[in-house]
Amino acid sequence: MINSVNRFIPDNLIAYQGSDEYKNKKRILIDKKQKQLKTVFLNSIEEAFDLYNIKSEMCLSFHHHLRNGDFVIQKVCEVIKERDLKNLHFAPSSIFPSYTNIVDLIKTGNITDIHTNYLNGPVAKTISEGNLSGKLIMNTHGGRARLIESGDLKINIAFIACPVVDKLGNGTGSYGKSACGTLGYAISDLEYADVVILVTDTIVEKIEHKQIDGSYVDAVIQINQIGDSNGIISGTTKLTKDPIGLKIAKECSMILKELGVIKNGFSMQTGAGKTSLAVVKYIRDIMIEDGIKGSFASGGITASYVQMLEENLFDKLYDVQCFDLEAVESYHKNKNHLAMSASQYGNPFENNTVASRLSFVVLGAAEIDLDFNVNVTTDSMGYLIGGSGGHADIAHEADLTIVISPLIKSRIPLIKDEVMTVTTPGCDIDMLITERGIAINPNRLDLLEKLKNSHFPLVSIKELYDITHKITGVPKKILKSSEIIGYVEYRDGSFIDCIYKI
């Protein structure tokens, strides 16, 4: 059938019918796992495979807080390869370029199904080329929490890389030689997996401020090193020097000021890209100049938000994962730098999520179409390059959702007749800010009204599309293959698009 963003969805799946549909559904919660009286301590991953009889067909989960510096998923893959376990279902919260062992296991049929929220690098490439024999399901960060708590995704074994563990099995990521900060994406796995195994390189007597509650933990494995903290640094820590990026960032901050949303008590979230960092800097300037104090910033926290917390420009930071080492350090030492779980962040069924309290969010897009649908899952050729992460969660929940992007990236127009893959529905995108004009979603009459007499260059998204084609020429249409290799699952469990083989 065709869903409400005009995409084909097979009849055996629930088709997406609107981002508010979840309000008509009831939250489903399975029982949390039985609490343990005693946690066992093991010396190797192999020992855990023997003790818990980890075998073919099982579902294994991981988190991605060590990002490109994670060694745990690589090491577990080595054991799977040695034992040649087949038809495994992998559910890592994200997959980074360094997780290369997954590629081999996909090609040999050891891993046949994957749930994840984001992936890029060699694993993304091999799946795009059709090598995963089962299906890839792409979730949102909040959607993954819902999936696990409802029992829709049953995890047999959760491997949780945990920088420091104490004698009771409690854990934290806030310090240790492989510190990665908060462990927000692992909390659902901790509470709902059949078996929970912490993998650590540092065991201490007692942890004062635990994030991982040891009573859910079955076993702790101590290995040499669980990861390289430097690998968590997300992209760049410097703001853009690109004049187009700076212009867009400046325009974005001025619009926010004009709309009056940068006011005492406001809250915000942005991505960690170079242009987003510039937006944060300009907002900081406005806050200092106008004497404004915000209630919180959330995310993916970066050094620039840490600076603003320490300058007392925000009361709190809510952090689901630290994007750089300054954020890790801040989470350790600043009492108002708070961890949140994926559920507290953006689960549609959780009460009073951080996402739902956001005044505005500034997001990116690989592609956007004339209905404002955004793709951050695939590139214009259809190759997997990312995924929602929290994109669709916060786009829906925040009061104001802005997408910023240059109109042209290496000659490829941002605005399409149809995006290759719908990640976030256009109804949740309020405004597109580009270097040649600002397009407001026609649904947001209130914004149009507020800005109609301003000096901002308001245009329709179709006008931006036409301007782009005058510069780049009209790109040839790419025909998608008919072979479905996976699905994009919306945060409520319905399906918003299919992913096709290259």
Place this chain on the structure above:
Amino acid sequence: MRVGVAGSKESNDCLVTVKESNETKIVIESVVAAFFYDQIKATVEETLKEMEIENVSVTVEDKGALDYTIKSRLISAIKRMTLDV
């Protein structure tokens, strides 16, 4: 053999190499070939025609350059080829 080179392999640019040849030959390797191959080829052909240049081998290694960039890189490469030797 006379050769001229202009441009770079930076994003949004292209590296154009022209060489003397017995016939006109155009080779295009582009990251956006799937979308713009025909347009890039047409730009090269038109520029050669405008400059009244024949019997050159043109290689365009394109990283998403716009037509005016491709055209100016090609003109520079041809001028360098003609002037250098």
